[in-house]
Amino acid sequence: MIIEVENVRKRHNDTVEALRGVNLKVAEGELLAIIGPSGSGKSTLLNLLGTLDRPTSGTVRVAGHDVSTLTDRQLSALRALHLGFVFQQFHLAAGIPILDNVADGLLYAGRPLAERRERARAALERVGLAHRLDHRPHQLSGGEQQRVAIARAVVGDPPLLLADEPTGNLDSASGRQVLAILRELHTAGTTIVMITHDMDIAQWCPRRVRIQDGSIGEDA
């Protein structure tokens, strides 16, 4: 199992318990959609899987590591080696060529700049943007920016890609391109966990997990 979540609760503050005893296992190579109403705890769960946050109680294991036992330094290493993250807002660095936006995804690996740039170029080629390497994010469409964000997330070849509504800000044609890239990554062996509110996209995933009021409902 690349992900094992056991009895996880997450309290954001005194009044909000966003997750109320979640159990979830994801095997290597799965493509899974997380669905559910707004405010049901989807992003909270994905952030825990991405080790961006810690559970109030319960266990989150990613690639065999119990996240609560790791130091900040070990968490950084886990994220750098095992995880790619894509958000609804693309989170690219403004004013910086997309080649370097993507190459910066490899900073942790400590490789020379020329090698980071070559791997970034290859990742951008994979998402169909090899002809735009020196463009700045604002010179690209939303769909192209999201493809850059995916290239940055996968430039280090992480086994696990987490995506929080990656098509949420895109028109349907751009959304389809982004999904085609995710499908290729899945076919190549990447495990993908994707939040979506789009039922067409959810139907297209082999497994759907529904979250309601901080608990897992249907899982099929």
Ligand SMILES: Nc1ncnc2c1ncn2[C@@H]1O[C@H](COP(=O)(O)OP(=O)(O)O)[C@@H](O)[C@H]1O
């Ligand atoms: N950082 C935070 N501080 C306080 N409450 C939060 C925080 N993040 C999320 N919440 C609350 O937790 C609940 C679940 O939020 P979230 O996980 O973002 O849901 P979803 O992604 O399904 O829309 C909501 O009630 C939300 O307002």
Ligand SMILES: [Mg+2]
């Ligand atoms: Mg959300």
